[in-house]
Amino acid sequence: MSLSRKTAVAGVYEHPTRFAPDKSMFQIMAESVRGALDDAGLTIKDVNGLCTAGMGMGGMGIVSFCDYLNLTPNFVDSTQIGGSSFVAHTAHAAAAIHAGLCDVCLVVYGSTAASSRFAIGTGGGGGGGMAGDPCDQYDIPFGPTTVGAYAMIAQRHMHDYGTTSQQLAEIAVTMRMHASMNPAAKYRDPITVEDVLASRIISSPLHLLDCCIISDGGGALVITSAERARDLKKKPVYILGAGETVRHAARGQRDFLEIAAAQSGRLAFERAGVAHKDIDMAMIYDSFTITVLVTLENLGFCKRGEGGAFVTGGRLRYDGDFPINTEGGGLSSNHPGMRGIFLVIEAAKQLRGECGPRQVKDCKTALVHGTGGALGTRHSGATLILSNQ
Amino acid sequence: MADQQPKKYSKPLPHLDEENRPWWEAMQRHELYIQKCGKCGDLRYYPRALCTNCLSPETQWLKCSGRGKVYTFTATYQNQAPGFRESLPYVMAYVELDEGVKMLTNIIDCAPDQVRIGMPVEVVYEDVTPQVTLAKFRPAR
Numbered sequence: 001m002s003l004s005r006k007t008a009v010a011g012v013y014e015h016p017t018r019f020a021p022d023k024s025m026f027q028i029m030a031e032s033v034r035g036a037l038d039d040a041g042l043t044i045k046d047v048n049g050l051c052t053a054g055m056g057m058g059g060m061g062i063v064s065f066c067d068y069l070n071l072t073p074n075f076v077d078s079t080q081i082g083g084s085s086f087v088a089h090t091a092h093a094a095a096a097i098h099a100g101l102c103d104v105c106l107v108v109y110g111s112t113a114a115s116s117r118f119a120i121g122t123g124g125g126g127g128g129g130m131a132g133d134p135c136d137q138y139d140i141p142f143g144p145t146t147v148g149a150y151a152m153i154a155q156r157h158m159h160d161y162g163t164t165s166q167q168l169a170e171i172a173v174t175m176r177m178h179a180s181m182n183p184a185a186k187y188r189d190p191i192t193v194e195d196v197l198a199s200r201i202i203s204s205p206l207h208l209l210d211c212c213i214i215s216d217g218g219g220a221l222v223i224t225s226a227e228r229a230r231d232l233k234k235k236p237v238y239i240l241g242a243g244e245t246v247r248h249a250a251r252g253q254r255d256f257l258e259i260a261a262a263q264s265g266r267l268a269f270e271r272a273g274v275a276h277k278d279i280d281m282a283m284i285y286d287s288f289t290i291t292v293l294v295t296l297e298n299l300g301f302c303k304r305g306e307g308g309a310f311v312t313g314g315r316l317r318y319d320g321d322f323p324i325n326t327e328g329g330g331l332s333s334n335h336p337g338m339r340g341i342f343l344v345i346e347a348a349k350q351l352r353g354e355c356g357p358r359q360v361k362d363c364k365t366a367l368v369h370g371t372g373g374a375l376g377t378r379h380s381g382a383t384l385i386l387s388n389q
Numbered sequence: 390m391a392d393q394q395p396k397k398y399s400k401p402l403p404h405l406d407e408e409n410r411p412w413w414e415a416m417q418r419h420e421l422y423i424q425k426c427g428k429c430g431d432l433r434y435y436p437r438a439l440c441t442n443c444l445s446p447e448t449q450w451l452k453c454s455g456r457g458k459v460y461t462f463t464a465t466y467q468n469q470a471p472g473f474r475e476s477l478p479y480v481m482a483y484v485e486l487d488e489g490v491k492m493l494t495n496i497i498d499c500a501p502d503q504v505r506i507g508m509p510v511e512v513v514y515e516d517v518t519p520q521v522t523l524a525k526f527r528p529a530r
Binding site: 122132134135137138139140141142143144145147148151152153155156159200201202203204205206249251252253254256376377 | 400402403404409423432433434435437441460462463464465467469472476479483489493494495501506507517523525
């Protein structure tokens with residue numbers, strides 16, 4: 001891809017808050033912008049591109065945020081495809097910079113999901129009446145929830161391949177172990193497979209501890225040209241390749257275990273010109289344990305049906321053969337509703353060697369995959385491949 | 390439509406319009422249809438004005454047997470939404486109709502822990518309001 005290594009992530013910042021009942025979403029976003037620009041060694045005057053999206057934002061939220069921060073950018077993108085949005089924004093920013101539409105582009109997110117008490121996973125539809133899109137008319141009367149839509153993927157995977165709740169639980173246990181090494185993580189006390197299996201069923205076969213947490217939070221990225229990034233404060237994290245797409249019920253004819261990651265991942269690898277064996281660590285959206293398992297299969301890190309075996313035996317630990325989600329993920333660190341931005345932030349920190357006790361050794365190339373929406377109904381997938389070389 | 394609902398039915402109801410009214414009217418008659426493109430023959434569910442394969446507006450309505458198999462399912466134990474929080478646990482499922490398309494629905498008349506993937510099911514028409522009937526499924530008899 002002509003875009004490969006032409007742009008870079010030059011600054012990142014993860015807001016430390018996990019509960020901010022007295023802050024607005026925009027305040028969290030602005031504090032994150034300040035952090036990311038400080039990290040890059042740039043100022044707000046250098047910024048001329050902006051990407052953002054959020055569950056708590058209105059349809060023109062990006063314009064309102066420009067008002068809040070007095071921005072008049074040359075490039076704006078408010079693509080809203082769920083939690084993967086910020087992974088897609090990173091690619092869109094790179095393309096815009098490469099095309100000359102802007103020079104320094106922010107990708108920003110903020111949310112007060114926890115303090116506003118959003119029922120992110122289990123609030124699906126209700127209250128009589130319905131607006132919504134045509135597809136909703138045939139789903140929402142039956143009470144789908146976000147967790148339920150993922151649970152149906154887990155149920156089918158277990159049926160077809162003998163995947164077990166123990167195997168899924170191991171993903172949650174590993175994420176909590178990583179969170180124990182992240183001082184900012186919301187839940188840091190270790191858990192066991194037995195703890196996961198003993199937690200109550202939310203939507204069968206998924207237990208409470210198979211589900212991501214709900215927190216407040218935010219973050220920001222600074223994207224610029226590779227050339228400019230080399231003159232800035234931190235080591236550039238080059239954008240090698242990206243892909244994005246969506247999956248849905250496919251007019252009633254979908255194979256539900258094939259997810260967006262199959263297509264976005266293939267595109268990202270092709271465009272980056274790297275192979276699976278080149279990936280030293282991955283950040284995989286972990287809305288639920290099953291999300292990780294089917295994403296790894298669809299990205300091609302193991303064959304379809306082999307995900308259960310792949311995620312066990314400590315392979316996913318920071319010191320394992322295939323480290324993922326080293327900051328604790330959405331299962332333990334933070335999940336304000338759309339956590340794709342945190343995937344890019346942690347991957348960048350790993351590639352810069354800034355992760356302290358949870359640092360992956362010799363980390364040169366990382367893959368980021370965001371999932372937005374619900375795997376069992378409609379969802380998006382966005383993949384990025386990043387490198388410090 | 391909203392002001393005609395009986396107060397006690399608090400789950401969401403569909404919005405009827407040009408492209409879906411024939412389908413929902415058939416539901417009221419306790420008949421289940423999928424669409425077949427009059428030009429390329431592609432099958433589709435839910436009802437749409439145009440074929441997603443060739444964008445032809447020529448639509449045939451294919452009457453279904455109402456029989457199928459559970460493709461996947463989940464027993465829902467938590468949903469804060471009005472109408473659903475009072476009916477926990479309930480089973481949400483994709484049923485693959487004998488005609489070859491999958492539809493999201495509920496499995497009823499079956500204990501949640503007795504539902505299985507591959508289980509033969511048959512349609513049950515639930516008249517939830519005078520205007521709206523939903524296609525749910527129960528174990529085939």
